[in-house]
Amino acid sequence: MDRLVYTAMTGARHILEQQATTSNNLANATTTGFRAQLDSFRAVPVQSEGLPTRTFVVDSTVGADFRAGPIQTTGRSLDVALRGEGWMAVQSSDGSEAYTRNGSLKVSENGLLQTTSGQTLVGENGPIAIPPQSEVAVAADGTVSVIDTSQTKPGPANVLGRIKLVNPDTRGLERGTDGLFRQKSGLPADPDVNVRLVDGALEGSNVNPVDAMVNMISLGRQFETQMSLLKNAENNAAKATQILALT
Incomplete structure (x- = not known):
């Protein structure tokens, strides 16, 4: 359960950060000369004395989209x-x-x-x-x-x-x-x-409002998935506690 909670928690955190980036891009869809900010996710293993079985998610900022606007x-x-x-x-x-x-x-x-x-x-x-x-x-x-x-x-x-x-x-x-x-x-x-x-x-801005809105919806679904994983981890822990109490 520890591995699941750690991964889901960091994933949900950085999804929120990427949602903030996408919201900022969408808010500047009509800003003159604006360049969209780009983000990407990458998994990083947790270094510890135990086995490297845990990973956490990092929102790695790629930079800006330098394509010209209209x-x-x-x-x-x-x-x-x-x-x-x-x-x-x-x-x-x-x-x-x-x-x-x-x-x-x-x-x-x-x-x-x-x-x-x-x-x-x-x-x-x-x-x-x-x-x-x-x-x-x-x-x-x-x-x-x-x-x-x-x-x-x-x-x-x-x-x-x-x-x-x-x-x-x-x-x-x-x-x-x-x-x-x-x-x-x-x-x-x-x-x-x-x-x-x-x-x-x-x-004009090089932000595509349609793409930004689709990305917001996708990030919202990804966040819900992370929350579901945390809920499953909680249920599994509760079931395990009941079994241990019976024994």
């Missing part, structure tokens, strides 16, 4: 989507460099170019400041230019800088608690001139 045209000048592989560099809350594919941009109260989540975009020469009363345009290579709209006749476009676009190896990326990706080495990635943007468009 690109939807918005027509908004501050909406950009990454074409193919690549990331935009942003400054996270702790000041470190992080990476995102959320191309829904805005101009902050201080005139800095940011994502709608509040992260300041990193330019190749630092943050990009947008002057007031300006119309912003982002080119395919990340170049940010503005046209002064305060005059009756708009003047020529002025280049303010270029968004830092990178394409590090996805095997070296890890997701932070803030949803942004960083290099495991802690070092900033080098700019990649081959990364391209699509203006007036946004990349």
Whole structure:
């Protein structure tokens, strides 16, 4: 009974953790540029002085699904989507460099170019400041230019800088608690001139809501199976106690 209880208990625990992951993916099915989190189970034997007859279950996080999401045209000048592989560099809350594919941009109260989540975009020469009363345009290579709209006749476009676009190896990326990706080495990635943007468009989440719902149902049934095993173990123990009491 000990082996059965140990295995079923750890299995049920990590099924709950995977349900939390799937719920988070489902909740972000409409989040711009979101990358689904992937988990997998593996059995690990319990090392002890006795025979290796017991195992416990570990929810081994594989990482993220880096497949591209669908690109939807918005027509908004501050909406950009990454074409193919690549990331935009942003400054996270702790000041470190992080990476995102959320191309829904805005101009902050201080005139800095940011994502709608509040992260300041990193330019190749630092943050990009947008002057007031300006119309912003982002080119395919990340170049940010503005046209002064305060005059009756708009003047020529002025280049303010270029968004830092990178394409590090996805095997070296890890997701932070803030949803942004960083290099495991802690070092900033080098700019990649081959990364391209699509203006007036946004990349949707790569989460498939139908697959996520099916996975939730499957995990719920797996949890019920683990609970049934624990109930059977309890019944077996009760029957064994009755037999021992008779003898």
